[in-house]
Structure formats: structure tokens, C-alpha cells
Amino acid sequence: MLIKKEHALALLNVKSQEEKGLACQIAVKAESDPYVELELQNLLEQGNSPVEFVLTYWGRNLVYLLEEMIQKGLISHPSQWDERFRWIGSEVIAMIEASVKSGNLTGNKVFNALxxxxxxxxxxxxxxGWFKELNEYGKSIYEIYKNAKPRLEISKELAEYISxxxxxxxxxxxxPVHGRNVEIMESMRLISFSVPNSDVYNLSGLGVAVQKTVQTMVPALDTVINEDYMYALIKLLDRGMDSLTDQEKEVLEELAFIDNEGNILPAGEHLVEVYKLWKEGDYKPIKTFNLETLDEELLLGIEKIWQKNKENSEIVPTDKEIVHYLMEKPLKDYKHLKEWYGRMINQSMGYQKKEELKKKWAELFTIEDLFKHFWEKGNEWYEKLFDTVKESLYSLEAFNLIKSEIDEKTGKTVYKFTPYGEQVLKDIKEKGVREITSTAVKAISISETEFGAPNYEWYQQAVxxxxxxxxxxxxxxxLYKDLAYNIKRIPHVSRFELMVLHKIPEYGMFLDELFNEFDETLKEEVQYAVNKLEARYILDILPNDGIILTEAGKLIKKALSGVPEGIANPINPAIVKILEAIKQVGNLYVKEKRVRTLPKNWEEAIRLSGFDKETFEKEIAVARLAGFIGRTSLHESALEILEAYELLNK
Structure with a gap:
């Protein structure tokens, strides 16, 4: 949807002519461009001739809205607007939608623009106190946008540009600027611009599907995609070749959507996707992905330990063996882990240790020495290092990159790569160890949405x-965009992430407000926690920096509401597997909202979980502390976690 100065004046002109009982006729081609674009937006429609235009229902609503806003002094008359001013555009709709999702609060980032x-x-x-919020006119614009379904018509010239x-x-x-192609594309919602200043562009989900179509078709006609072609193709799929007229068959074959026997060709498959997005709005939600440097180091470590296993079958990648691998790493390999360990220690001990930590890194301490310095009593340093490694292993398993299972030869719980983990390992070897942030991946995955373009900061991270x-x-x-949509997520929330999650309501909070809930020196740690929670699809960061919980996130937050913040990983893949196993062998009592398990079925639950008895009992102890499990029964919070698990992968 696009309304600039020329479009607004065109709408006012059509209304003025209608009030006089006249039809608005535009005979000069150069003057008709904004009228044609408004027709594509379903705000105008043709009258009795191709050069005659009248207002649609939604166009009339928009004009009345504009006139009322001018009368109230909320905006100046379009004749006074700058030619480059975008009253409504994809970035404005994105700002309005983000505000609606934030409980009609705009936040500081987009308030001035709105x-x-x-x-x-x-x-x-x-x-x-004072609130910055969306007014009734902003909400009305959003309603018009949602209901004014645009047309879709791609000329041969526009197809060449898009291709x-x-x-x-x-x-x-x-x-690239060529004629009015960009304005036409935005009128049909094929391209989007970033919040708040249109610094970055992206083809929308529909735009990507159109581009794939025009890149695989034969542009044999002046119009290569329109609604008639799509309806004909869908009719073929529903009722067969005999349902088409000779003209429809000829057009679909000529454009290479089908062959002469009615088989769908690649361009036709892409056109079906175009139809689904255009007709049904069948868009994906924004999903993203995250890897930290320690996560990647552990993937490399697991591979090296499996290589050692070929020489000595007793050496397998257990938790303890992976910790030993890290302690044996040479000092020169610590550089990219420096910030990661710094954040972990900072989360555990507080901001007052930050300067001391910098000094220790300057002395090039080993990981072992570093942890000994901060946790000197007994073997607490080893426990802390073990917890740090364990948290990263949980994260890798939560993202479906590794899986834990019992090794047949040793009887120990070991870690193996999934096919996704092997893809990531290959990328790490090619590109090196570096952090993959959820924000950077989201800058790409946002193209799957109706009008998504990344904020400039998101884009810069991706670059x-x-x-x-x-x-x-x-x-x-x-690769990381594909992983965001293809992996099977398992719920995981660490100790510090729980502290952050406890501060976040379902909607109505913004990033700057969340940072203010913590000491300013912990801003970096909070940002990384948000990255993980977003990549796990527990929350979503909107273009206006608003934070909202996903449906799965709401359930997880509820399940964790009474959990003490001192538990290391109150929800993790191991606990989720165990909860599933117990539910499988137990009996659900709907009124009590719990699952009861007979003692004789406990051994079967251990077997189904895939863990050795020691690991099972260790995780059960954590689940009991968190209040998910009684002596032999699952509580309501456990059932909420399992429901969230289903939603994460729905």
C-alpha cells in the first residue's frame, strides 16, 4: 500500500468529481500513473472506460479519513506535502502493526514517524504517567490495509525488472530505478521498506514468489501474470485439463506454466505459491536462529572426540569428556571465546567482576585457571565450568543440532550430530567460528512475511x-534461515534467561524498558538472553523494538512463574524428554490437570527417555525443584511445557 502526494491528490480529485456527479477521466498517460497504482491497491476502480476512475468502498473510507485529519490539523493538505513524503507505505503499515501487537503502544523508535x-x-x-500510543486514525488505516485486497498484474516489462x-x-x-516499477510493486505489496526511514528494502513473501515465477516462465505475452491466469491454473489442478477453455490452455502453455499434456512445470508450481499468498495470505511467521561461539566450539569438540573414538572405543563425547576437551585447548584458541565466558561469569557474579575479568583475560589465563580464580572453594570452579558447558549442550540440542542418547558399547549418555548439526559443522569449518545472532538471521527470514523488511540495525548485523x-x-x-524454519525446537531456558523472561509481560514492553529492569552494565547479557529466547520462538522482537511472547512463550512463562531463579536450566531438552516419557506411561487426570504414574512404570519411563539411570535421576531432581514433578506425577506446569513443545513445532 502506497500513498504519496500524487496518490492523495488523485483520491481527492476523484471524490471531488463524484460530488459534482461527474466521472473522473484521465486521458494523459503521464497523469494516469498514480490512478493506475491506486486501482492496483483496490482504492480506485475503472468506470465505464479504461481512462475513467471511481472510488472503491475502501478508497472512499481512506479519503474521508484524510479529509477529517486535515480538518483537525493532524496533517497538512496533500498539496503542501513534499514529493518524497510517504504518508502511507509498507514501512508505515509495519510500524502500525507493531504498535497494534504492542497493545497500541508505539514505543520511542517509531513514535515520531507515526x-x-x-x-x-x-x-x-x-x-x-505519559504513554505514546496509536490513535484511532492509525487503527483505521490498518483496517483499510487489511481489507483492501490488492490486484496482481505483472507486465512483461515489470517481469524483466523483477527477474x-x-x-x-x-x-x-x-x-535500481526504472520508470514507476517500484511504485507499482509496492502497490501490489511485492516490495517492503524498513522501519522507520525506508533505509533497507526487501521483496515481500509474495514478491519472492513472483520473482521465482518470472525467472522460470517464458515471457511470451504482454501480461505474464494476472488473476485470470492464476484462476485457470487452479481450475486445472482442481478439475483437470478438460475443464480449461482452448484459450486458457494456450495461454498457460505459452507462458510455460504447463506442458501440452497439462503437467505443471516449475513456473506453474511457483505461480500456485503466488496464488496461495495473494488469495489466502498463507504467510509464515518470523522465525530465527542463534549460535554463540561456545556452541560452535562444542560442535568442533564433539567431532574431534568421535575421531578419537575410532582409535579408542572407550573415548566418547560425554559431558565430562567435552569439558576436558575445552580445558586442553591451546591459549591461542581462546580469543573468540573471551567475550562469551565474560558474559557467563558476569551473569553469575554480577557487574562488579567485569573489570577484574578483563585483567584476567589480559594475563591469558587458561579456562581452568580462570574458573578457579572466580570460584575458588573446593571444586566449585569445575561445577561452574561443567554448568557452562552443559548449558551450551542443551542449547545445541534445543536447536536440533545434536541429540543425546545412550552409547551401546559404554552405556554412557553421549552426543551425536543430527543432519542439521552436520550442515552447521561444515559451515563453521568453511567460514570459521563466529557468532550467529538471531537479529542477523531475522534480517533474512523476515522476507517470508507479508510486508517485512529488516530494520537498518538488523541488516547491518546480517552484513x-x-x-x-x-x-x-x-x-x-x-543455511541459517532454512534452519530457522526446518529444525524441531525443544524448550530450553537457562538461569539468566529465566530472570529476563520473568520481567517480560505478554505484550506492551519495549527493549529499552527491559534493559532498564537490570543494571546498565548487564545490557549486553540481557541482549544475548533475548537473542536466545527469540531464536527459540519464545518471544518476538517487533520492528518498533516491542517485545511480545509467542503462544508457546506464554505457556512457558506461566509454567516457570513459580520457579526459583537459582536453578541452572529449569527447562531443558533432557527434562522435556523425561516429561514426555512419564506422560506416555502415566494416566491423565483432566480435572486435576496432572498425570499420575504407577511406581512399576518408572523403569519404563527411564527406557523411553533414552537416558541412563544416573542422568535420568539427575534431571528428575531439577524437575522436582522446578515444581514440574511430584513424587510420581506430572503437575499442570509440566503439561504446559509439553503443550508449548507442540506449539513450537506446529
Missing amino acids: KERGFAQEVHEEKK SMAPGPAETKFL NKHLVGEGYPTKSGQ
Whole structure:
């Protein structure tokens, strides 16, 4: 949806002519462009001739809204607007939608941009203070956007432009300009621009599907995609070749959507996807992915231990063996782990240790010496190091990169790679160990949405992490985007992440407010916790920096509401497996909202969990501390975790 100065004046002109009982006729081609674009947006429609335009229901609503806002002084008359001013565009809709999801609060990031357009205001509530919120006009614009279904018509010329352009994300200044192609694309919702200043562009989910279609079809006609072609193709799929007219068959074959026997060709398959997105709005949610440097080091370590296993079958990648691997690493390999260990120690001991930590790194302490220094009593240093490694292993398993199972030869619980883990391992070997942030991956995955373009900061992270380059996702970028949508997630929340999650309501909080809940020196640690929680699909960071919990996140937060913050990993893949196993051998009591298990079935639960008895009992102890399990029964919170598990992978 796009309303600039020329579009607003065109809408007012059509309304003025209608009030006089006249039809608005635009005979000059150069003057008709904004009218044609408004017709594509379903705000105007043709009258009795191709040069005659009348308002649609939604176009009339938009004009009345604009006139009322002008009358109230919320915005100046379009004749006074700058030619480059975008009253409504994909970035404005994104700001409005993010505000709606945030409980109609705009947040600081987008407030000025929305207020400039007349869509936001500051209000004061007694005892609560001042709020920056979306006004009724902003909400009305969003309703018009959702209901004014755009048309879809791709000319041969536009198809050539779309086929050759970089899909993004990329900086808008590098977007090739040719005629009014960009305006036409935005009118049909094929391209999106970033919040709040349109610095970055991206093909939308529909735009990507259209690009794949035009890149595989034969552009044999002046119009290569339109609604008639899509309806004909869907009719073929539903009722067979005999249902098509001779003209429909000829067009679909000529454009290479089907062969002469009615078989769907690659371009036709992509056109079906275009139809689903255009007709049904069948878009994916934003999902993302995260890897920290220690996560990647452990993947390399697991591989090396399995290599040693070929020479000595007693050496297997157990928790303890992986800890020993890290302690044996040479000093030169510590550099990229420095910040990671710093954050972990900072989370555990508080900001007052930050300067001391810097000094220790300057002395090039080994990991063993470093942990001994901060946790000197007894073997507490080893326990802390073990917990640190264990948390990373949980994270890798939660992202379906490794799986824990009993080794047949040794009877110990070991870690093995999943196919996804092998793909990541290959990428690490090619590109080196570096952090993959959820924000950087989201800069790519946001293209799966209806009008998503990454904020400039998201885009910069993607560029810096080498996930995006020259307007395209890199090989690594495509890998991590695919993982975001293909992996099976298992719930996991660490000790510090629990502290952060406890501060977050279902909606209505923004990143700056969350940071203010902690000491300012912990801002980096909080940001990393948010990265993990977002990558696990527990929460979502909106373009306006608003934080909202996903449906699975709401259940997890509820299940953890009474859990003490001192437990290391109150929800982790091992506990989830054990809860599943107990539920499988127990009996569900609906009224009590719990599962009861007979003592004789406990051994069967151990077997189903896939753990040795020692590991099972250790995780059961944590689950009992967290209140998920009684003596032999699952409580309501455990059932909420299992329900969240299903939602994460629905």
C-alpha cells in the first residue's frame, strides 16, 4: 500500500468529481500513473472506460479519513506535502502493526514517524504517567490495509525488472530505478521498506514468489501474470485439463506454466505459491536462529572426540569428556571465546567482576585457571565450568543440532550430530567460528512475511556476520534461515534467561524498558538472553523494538512463574524428554490437570527417555525443584511445557 502526494491528490480529485456527479477521466498517460497504482491497491476502480476512475468502498473510507485529519490539523493538505513524503507505505503499515501487537503502544523508535503522519499521540493517565500510543486514525488505516485486497498484474516489462533485481535485503539507495516499477510493486505489496526511514528494502513473501515465477516462465505475452491466469491454473489442478477453455490452455502453455499434456512445470508450481499468498495470505511467521561461539566450539569438540573414538572405543563425547576437551585447548584458541565466558561469569557474579575479568583475560589465563580464580572453594570452579558447558549442550540440542542418547558399547549418555548439526559443522569449518545472532538471521527470514523488511540495525548485523551480501543472502545466510524454519525446537531456558523472561509481560514492553529492569552494565547479557529466547520462538522482537511472547512463550512463562531463579536450566531438552516419557506411561487426570504414574512404570519411563539411570535421576531432581514433578506425577506446569513443545513445532 502506497500513498504519496500524487496518490492523495488523485483520491481527492476523484471524490471531488463524484460530488459534482461527474466521472473522473484521465486521458494523459503521464497523469494516469498514480490512478493506475491506486486501482492496483483496490482504492480506485475503472468506470465505464479504461481512462475513467471511481472510488472503491475502501478508497472512499481512506479519503474521508484524510479529509477529517486535515480538518483537525493532524496533517497538512496533500498539496503542501513534499514529493518524497510517504504518508502511507509498507514501512508505515509495519510500524502500525507493531504498535497494534504492542497493545497500541508505539514505543520511542517509531513514535515520531507515526505522529508526523497523524497516526500517533501522547496521552496521560493518572498514576501511570505519559504513554505514546496509536490513535484511532492509525487503527483505521490498518483496517483499510487489511481489507483492501490488492490486484496482481505483472507486465512483461515489470517481469524483466523483477527477474533481474536483487531480492534483498539491501540498502534502498542501491535499488535500481526504472520508470514507476517500484511504485507499482509496492502497490501490489511485492516490495517492503524498513522501519522507520525506508533505509533497507526487501521483496515481500509474495514478491519472492513472483520473482521465482518470472525467472522460470517464458515471457511470451504482454501480461505474464494476472488473476485470470492464476484462476485457470487452479481450475486445472482442481478439475483437470478438460475443464480449461482452448484459450486458457494456450495461454498457460505459452507462458510455460504447463506442458501440452497439462503437467505443471516449475513456473506453474511457483505461480500456485503466488496464488496461495495473494488469495489466502498463507504467510509464515518470523522465525530465527542463534549460535554463540561456545556452541560452535562444542560442535568442533564433539567431532574431534568421535575421531578419537575410532582409535579408542572407550573415548566418547560425554559431558565430562567435552569439558576436558575445552580445558586442553591451546591459549591461542581462546580469543573468540573471551567475550562469551565474560558474559557467563558476569551473569553469575554480577557487574562488579567485569573489570577484574578483563585483567584476567589480559594475563591469558587458561579456562581452568580462570574458573578457579572466580570460584575458588573446593571444586566449585569445575561445577561452574561443567554448568557452562552443559548449558551450551542443551542449547545445541534445543536447536536440533545434536541429540543425546545412550552409547551401546559404554552405556554412557553421549552426543551425536543430527543432519542439521552436520550442515552447521561444515559451515563453521568453511567460514570459521563466529557468532550467529538471531537479529542477523531475522534480517533474512523476515522476507517470508507479508510486508517485512529488516530494520537498518538488523541488516547491518546480517552484513557484518556475512549472512547477506550485494542484496542476496549468502550461502551461510540461506543455511541459517532454512534452519530457522526446518529444525524441531525443544524448550530450553537457562538461569539468566529465566530472570529476563520473568520481567517480560505478554505484550506492551519495549527493549529499552527491559534493559532498564537490570543494571546498565548487564545490557549486553540481557541482549544475548533475548537473542536466545527469540531464536527459540519464545518471544518476538517487533520492528518498533516491542517485545511480545509467542503462544508457546506464554505457556512457558506461566509454567516457570513459580520457579526459583537459582536453578541452572529449569527447562531443558533432557527434562522435556523425561516429561514426555512419564506422560506416555502415566494416566491423565483432566480435572486435576496432572498425570499420575504407577511406581512399576518408572523403569519404563527411564527406557523411553533414552537416558541412563544416573542422568535420568539427575534431571528428575531439577524437575522436582522446578515444581514440574511430584513424587510420581506430572503437575499442570509440566503439561504446559509439553503443550508449548507442540506449539513450537506446529
